[in-house]
Amino acid sequence: MPLIQFTESGLYCARGGFYIDPWKPVDRAVITHAHSDHARAGSAHYLCHTDSRPLLQMRLGADAIQALPWGESISMNGISLTLFPAGHIIGSSQVRITDNIETWVISGDYKTVDDGISGAFEPVACQHFVTESTFGLPIYQWRPQEEIYNDIRLWITENQAQGYTSVLLAYSLGKAQRVIEAIRHSFPRIHAHGAIANAQETLIAAGHPLQPVIRITPDTPKADLQKAVVIAPPSADGSPWLKKLQPYKLAVCSGWMQVRGNQRRRNADVGFVLSDHADWNGLLQACRSTGAENVYVTHGFQSAFARYLGEEGINAVELQTDFGREDEEA
Amino acid sequence: MISLFAQLVKTIGNLTRTNEKVAALSRYFSEAPEADKLWVIALFTGRRPKRTVSSTQLAEWCREQSGWPAWLFEECYHTVGDLAETIALLLSPPTEAAQDLPLHYYIEKLRVLSAATPEEKKSFILDCWQRLRSDERLVFNKLITGGFRIGVSQQLLVQALSKLLPLETSQIAHQISGQWDPSAISFSTLFDPSHLATDVSKPYPFFLAYAVEDDPTGLGDPALWQAEWKWDGIRGQLVKRQEQGFVWSRGEELMTDKFPEYTSLLEQLPDGTVIDGEIMPSIDGKPLPFSLLQTRIGRKNPGKKQLESAPVAFFAYDLLEWQGNDLREEILSTRRALLEELVLGQAHPRLSLSPVVPFADWNDLRRQREAARDIGAEGFMLKRKDSAYQAGRRRGDWWKWKIDPLTIDAVMIYAQKGHGRRSNLYTDYTFAVRDGDKLVSFAKAYSGLTDKEIAQVDTFVKRHSIEKFGPVRTVEPLLVFEIAFEGIAASNRHKSGVALRFPRINRWRHDKKPEDINTLADLQQMLALYGK
Numbered sequence: 001m002p003l004i005q006f007t008e009s010g011l012y013c014a015r016g017g018f019y020i021d022p023w024k025p026v027d028r029a030v031i032t033h034a035h036s037d038h039a040r041a042g043s044a045h046y047l048c049h050t051d052s053r054p055l056l057q058m059r060l061g062a063d064a065i066q067a068l069p070w071g072e073s074i075s076m077n078g079i080s081l082t083l084f085p086a087g088h089i090i091g092s093s094q095v096r097i098t099d100n101i102e103t104w105v106i107s108g109d110y111k112t113v114d115d116g117i118s119g120a121f122e123p124v125a126c127q128h129f130v131t132e133s134t135f136g137l138p139i140y141q142w143r144p145q146e147e148i149y150n151d152i153r154l155w156i157t158e159n160q161a162q163g164y165t166s167v168l169l170a171y172s173l174g175k176a177q178r179v180i181e182a183i184r185h186s187f188p189r190i191h192a193h194g195a196i197a198n199a200q201e202t203l204i205a206a207g208h209p210l211q212p213v214i215r216i217t218p219d220t221p222k223a224d225l226q227k228a229v230v231i232a233p234p235s236a237d238g239s240p241w242l243k244k245l246q247p248y249k250l251a252v253c254s255g256w257m258q259v260r261g262n263q264r265r266r267n268a269d270v271g272f273v274l275s276d277h278a279d280w281n282g283l284l285q286a287c288r289s290t291g292a293e294n295v296y297v298t299h300g301f302q303s304a305f306a307r308y309l310g311e312e313g314i315n316a317v318e319l320q321t322d323f324g325r326e327d328e329e330a
Numbered sequence: 331m332i333s334l335f336a337q338l339v340k341t342i343g344n345l346t347r348t349n350e351k352v353a354a355l356s357r358y359f360s361e362a363p364e365a366d367k368l369w370v371i372a373l374f375t376g377r378r379p380k381r382t383v384s385s386t387q388l389a390e391w392c393r394e395q396s397g398w399p400a401w402l403f404e405e406c407y408h409t410v411g412d413l414a415e416t417i418a419l420l421l422s423p424p425t426e427a428a429q430d431l432p433l434h435y436y437i438e439k440l441r442v443l444s445a446a447t448p449e450e451k452k453s454f455i456l457d458c459w460q461r462l463r464s465d466e467r468l469v470f471n472k473l474i475t476g477g478f479r480i481g482v483s484q485q486l487l488v489q490a491l492s493k494l495l496p497l498e499t500s501q502i503a504h505q506i507s508g509q510w511d512p513s514a515i516s517f518s519t520l521f522d523p524s525h526l527a528t529d530v531s532k533p534y535p536f537f538l539a540y541a542v543e544d545d546p547t548g549l550g551d552p553a554l555w556q557a558e559w560k561w562d563g564i565r566g567q568l569v570k571r572q573e574q575g576f577v578w579s580r581g582e583e584l585m586t587d588k589f590p591e592y593t594s595l596l597e598q599l600p601d602g603t604v605i606d607g608e609i610m611p612s613i614d615g616k617p618l619p620f621s622l623l624q625t626r627i628g629r630k631n632p633g634k635k636q637l638e639s640a641p642v643a644f645f646a647y648d649l650l651e652w653q654g655n656d657l658r659e660e661i662l663s664t665r666r667a668l669l670e671e672l673v674l675g676q677a678h679p680r681l682s683l684s685p686v687v688p689f690a691d692w693n694d695l696r697r698q699r700e701a702a703r704d705i706g707a708e709g710f711m712l713k714r715k716d717s718a719y720q721a722g723r724r725r726g727d728w729w730k731w732k733i734d735p736l737t738i739d740a741v742m743i744y745a746q747k748g749h750g751r752r753s754n755l756y757t758d759y760t761f762a763v764r765d766g767d768k769l770v771s772f773a774k775a776y777s778g779l780t781d782k783e784i785a786q787v788d789t790f791v792k793r794h795s796i797e798k799f800g801p802v803r804t805v806e807p808l809l810v811f812e813i814a815f816e817g818i819a820a821s822n823r824h825k826s827g828v829a830l831r832f833p834r835i836n837r838w839r840h841d842k843k844p845e846d847i848n849t850l851a852d853l854q855q856m857l858a859l860y861g862k
Contacts, residue, residue, distance in 0.1 A: 138398055139406045139419040258419065259410050260343055260468075261753025265781065267346055303798075304405045311399065 003079070003102045004128065006296075006319060011106060011130065013097055016079035018047070020095055020106045023322035030081065032108025033092035034059055034173060037323050049083050052091030054206040055173065058198065070119065085119030086110035088276050089174030090203060096124050104128040105290060109323075111275065112282035113145055115178050117208070121278075121286070129292035132323070134277040135255055136297070136305030142255070142279040148272055149182040155251065155270060156187060160227045165248035169268070172199045172233045174276045175253055177210060179231060184211040191216050191225060193232040193241070237266070255279070287314060299323040334362055335370065335433045336465040339472075343480045348489075351482065355490035365434035368512040368520065374487050375506060376581065378476045382443040383451050385413055385475055391452055392417040395459065408801040411749035414471030418464050428461035436470060438513065484535070485722040495521055500658075503535035503721040509584055530571040533578040534604060534650045534658065535721035539711065539728040546712055546731055547692050556662060556715050557687045557695055559707035560730055561645055562620045562816065562831075563610035564627070568592065568644060570599040571654075579609070587631055591642050595678045602654030605646050605669070606719075607684065612643040615682050617706035619861070620831060621819035645684040646673055647711075650719055658719040665719070702733045703860060708816060709733045735814035736856060737836055739847045741807040743769055745791040748776065756791040756803070757784055759835075761813055763826070765850040772826035772853060773813055778835030810842040811835050818853070818861050826850060828857050 005012045010022035018028035025042030032038050032048075034055035039048075041060045048056060050067040057065065068074060070093065073082040080100070083093040088109040095106045105126040114120040142148075156166045170176040172195040180190055180200070192200065192213035200213050213231065214220075225245055234252070236242050242250075255275025256262040263271035278286060287295050287309060295316040297306040302318040309316035338358045345351045359367055372378075393403050398420065410416040436458070443451050462470055472478060488502045495502060505521050508531055519525050526532060542549070549555060565580035575596025577586045586592075589609065599605075611618040622640040626632040632640075649669040650657055657665050666686070673683045687710065689695040695710065702709050709732035717727035740761035748757030758776050762769035779787065790809060797804040814836035821829035 137406050137409055138396070138402065139410055139416065141419075256754075259753050260415060261411055261749070264343055265752070265755075269344055271344070301405070301409075304402060308399075308402060 002128075003097060003099060004104050004106070004130075010321070013076075013079060015099065016076040016081065016097065018076060018081075019043075020097075021108065021323065028076075030095055031056065032086065032095060032106065033089055035089070035109070038108055047081075049091045049093045051206070051208075052093070054202050055091060055199075058202045084122045084124050087112065087114060087118050087121035089118050090177065090208065092118060094122075094124055096126065098126075102127060104130070105292070106130040107132065107286070109134070109277060110286065111278045112286055113142070113278075115145065115181075115276075117177055117181055117210070118174075118276075123286060123289035126290050126292050128294045128296070129287060129290045130296045130298060130319070131283060131287055131305075132277065133283060133297050133300030133302050133305040135275065135279050136283055136301035136308075138280045140255060140258055140279045141281060142258075142273060142275060145182075145274070148274050152179065152251070152253075152272055152274075153183055153186050155249075155272075156183065156229055159249045163227060163247065165225055165228050165230060165245050166251070167230045167232055167242065167245055167248045168251045168253055168272075169232055169234045169237060170196075170253045171276075172196045175274070176200070176231050176233075177203065178274070178276070179253055180211050180213065183229065187229045189214065189228070191220075191228050191230045193230070193236055195233045195235075196231045237268075284309075284312075287316075331362070331366070331430045332433050332436060332462070332466050332469065333430045334358065335366065336463075336469045338370070339469050339478065339480060340465055342482060345481075348486060351486055352490045352493070355482070355487065356493040359490060359494050363432050363434070364517045365512075366432050368515065368517055369434050369437055371487065371491070371506055371520075372510075372512040373473075373478050374482045375484055376477075377510075377512070379437050379441055379473065380444065381474065381476065382440055382446075383455060383474050387448070387451065388417060388455070388471065388474060389413065391455055392420055392459075395456060396420045396422065404800065408747050409754045411747060411753035414475045415468055417471050418468040421459055421464075421467065424463055425460050428463070428466075434513070437473060440473060441513070483722070488722075491521075497521065497523070500535070500721045504532070507535050507582060508532040508578070530574055531569060531576045531584070533567045533569055533576070533582065534606075534656075534719070536565060536567075536580050536606070537720045537728060538580075538723040539730045540723060540725050542712065542729040542731045545692070546695070546729065549692075549712065549729070552689065552691050552695070554715055556666070556713045557689055558647065558684050558711045558713070559687065559702070559705060560709045560711045560732065561608040561610055561617060561684065562706075562708045563608040563617075563623060563642075563645070566607060566609045566644070567650070568596060568599070568603075568605045568607070569651075570596055570603045571601055573601060575599065577609070585609075588627065588629070589642055590632070590637070591680050592644060595644070595676070595680050598676060598678060600653070602651060603672070604649070604651035605644070605672075605681075606648040606650055607644050607646040609642055610645050611640050612645075612682075613641060615643065617645075619706070619817060619819055621817070621821075621829060643680045643682055645682055647684050648719060661716045661718065662713055663715045699731070699733060735816055735832075735836070736818065736860065737812050737814045738763065738852065738856070739810055739839055739842060740773070740813050741769065741844045741847050742787075742805060742809045742811060743771060743807050744802050745787070745805055746802050752784070755784055756788045759787075759811075761811065762807065763848050763850050763853055764845075769807055770826050770850050772824060772828060772850075773815070773830050773833040775811075775813060775833045775835050778814075779838065783838055807844050810839040810844060810847055812837050812839055818857050820857060820861055826853060828853050828861070 009024040011020040018030050019026045020030045021038040022029050028045045029043040030047045034052050046065040050069050053065050053067040068083050070083050073080050080098050082096045086092040086094045097104045103126040105124045109132050112121045159166045170179045176196045190213045197213055197215035204210050249269045251270045252266050252268040253272045253274045257271030257273045295314055296319045298319045298321045306316040306318045341354045407416045488499050491502050492499045567578045569576040577589050579585050611622040626636040649665045712729045714727045740763050742759045743762045744760035745756040746758040760771050760774050762771045791805050794806040795803040815830040815833040817831035819829050
């Protein structure tokens with residue numbers, strides 16, 4: 001029996017007695033990161049990275065959470081489990097599982113670019129590698145992040161010169177922290193929607209040296225928001241909450257902005273191509289550097305990416321999972 | 331400069347407010363070189379340069395250059411939904427720091443390629459790709475593949491130009507209409523009103539109407555309004571000046587050669603005449619279904635058989651020029667009186683008056699509208715009797731009041747990813763009706779759902795795919811939609827034996843199950859009723 005099986009509840013290690021990112025409630029769940037398509041409520045026991053713990057507490061209200069730092073192994077029924085940085089968001093981890101004969105790495109979501117806050121992605125040698133494929137087509141090749149950060153700062157400066165508030169739509173956990181880090185030195189006064197402020201405050205309370213944000217409440221004076229920088233979650237798009245910020249310019253920060261049609265569909269003023277997922281080259285590089293003979297491709301462009309890996313001499317198969325539903329703003 | 335144009339395309343692509351688009355365009359017009367401005371006007375009004383390199387060649391050279399296998403290139407293309415953009419995204423970043431050359435330089439270079447060998451073409455294209463930045467490559471590729479569909483209407487363009495030119499918007503619209511060659515005319519000549527005198531072919535900008543909201547009762551006193559049948563043909567203008575005749579379509583395409591039926595009519599019309607009307611398939615003054623016209627509009631010169639089976643006549647709506655005078659500022663009733671006199675005087679079998687429909691009140695007109703489908707019309711046009719002939723689509727003086735479409739309930743069986751702003755979403759669907767225990771496909775539809783519904787269907791398609799044929803996914807036949815269409819005709823190109831006119835999704839029937847949908851027999855019955 002292989003060390004990891006693909007079951008109705010998710011990826012399962014029978015000998016270790018645990019699931020990885022299960023989509024149904026189970027007894028023991030190992031969680032790669034705190035996004036809701038990977039970390040679901042209802043399981044009896046959770047194991048995750050130290051930095052993910054406060055986030056799971058905030059999002060799932062779970063108590064039974066065991067935390068583990070990167071690089072430290074624990075044994076579960078004789079199966080060794082170790083976490084390594086995945087670079088996706090704060091706390092995101094790859095899970096290495098080995099019985100010393102067979103080694104699996106389940107990478108969750110990852111990016112190979114070091115954003116300075118999520119930990120730098122580390123290739124982990126294994127025979128079986130489970131990879132995402134959100135951006136598994138060669139049309140998705142990211143420009144260097146510093147160039148995008150510069151574009152964002154320039155855009156804010158222009159908006160301020162023209163008297164507009166700058167609203168950046170960024171996923172509350174992950175993208176928002178990254179955008180805030182990118183602009184904090186030029187624009188230290190950053191206003192935020194409640195969802196973003198919650199995440200930011202939780203992380204600061206957990207000891208991360210992040211920039212505090214100013215939470216927007218019904219009492220926030222309108223004058224404070226003139227020409228301000230506002231970070232909001234994608235769900236704020238088109239909401240009455242957003243209307244109160246007028247006059248504003250709206251930006252969407254997402255890897256999907258790479259394609260013009262997606263930009264136009266959003267009706268935003270600008271799209272910044274900024275993703276917390278690996279681009280095509282990052283995915284290829286990650287798969288190759290593990291040395292894995294078998295790659296299992298999950299959520300995204302599975303079939304194209306698996307086929308390409310196959311042509312490159314790596315045995316790759318598509319895997320149907322329940323991942324990739326929350327994280328639309330990849 | 332091509333960088334300036336690339337910037338313009340990028341900016342406009344993201345703008346939704348008309349005044350911001352106008353501002354971006356007029357900023358462009360105040361900064362760009364003369365020759366580039368002319369080309370931008372041409373490109374944004376659908377006058378694209380002659381194609382000298384094929385899409386197939388572009389795709390092939392991009393694959394060679396980037397090294398991706400053909401199947402992967404196809405996957406990318408279906409995800410992006412635009413060839414020019416796919417190529418721009420797949421090429422590696424430029425290797426040389428490019429000199430920023432004007433847009434017209436590239437267009438001119440592409441033009442002279444028509445005489446070049448395939449190798450010369452390839453070397454030029456690869457050289458450009460290597461020097462241009464990603465967003466510049468996109469517009470460069472678009473110059474070849476054609477079509478800048480980024481939401482710049484002619485009206486918007488005219489508004490932007492009016493900020494720079496000392497001319498009325500209607501005048502500007504007229505100046506840029508018709509046939510002109512951006513490489514052979516100067517900016518100042520194009521906008522010189524006296525130049526109109528030398529361009530005898532020039533049509534007038536068409537006056538277009540919006541649909542009346544709900545009901546025409548809100549339009550007030552019926553006595554102030556004229557009602558005409560709205561015909562389903564090709565809106566056109568007949569132009570006769572200095573002994574030369576021209577036929578223009580609403581898309582400002584010169585179609586004189588496509589309709590030899592009008593040759594003797596154009597010869598007979600007096601000089602200085604422009605008639606607005608409908609190019610209609612018709613025998614003995616009776617309208618025939620639009621589907622007949624479809625058999626011949628694709629052809630440059632229709633054959634004898636088509637001329638016999640699908641003859642056209644011109645149903646005249648309006649008189650725009652008479653005895654060399656522009657009548658557009660005259661009121662409709664004056665123009666109509668002159669038109670009637672002209673058409674009766676001509677007594678030409680291919681020219682008839684689109685009749686005015688007398689009515690007592692709006693209720694009376696509503697009753698008469700029910701006969702529209704039997705008459706072969708798609709509803710009424712309502713025009714204020716004191717209206718001028720304006721340029722472009724405007725509210726107020728003219729309205730269209732169409733009959734309710736035909737509808738049928740069908741199940742979705744195939745889905746394909748869309749284009750443009752629907753890129754990477756399953757938005758193009760094929761629908762089927764029931765025939766015993768089989769499903770028979772009968773229509774494709776691309777529109778009618780809200781963005782939210784599209785997202786829901788997209789998720790459904792991804793989770794309920796049965797098979798994948800290239801870009802097409804076969805999905806479980808579970809979702810039921812009401813399909814609306816304007817007409818139905820017999821067709822041997824479709825399995826179902828029918829072809830629909832303007833099929834679109836009217837609504838998602840969440841309340842219906844696949845077993846509740848209509849049958850092939852229902853479609854055949856509609857064909858028997860309305861397909862003649």
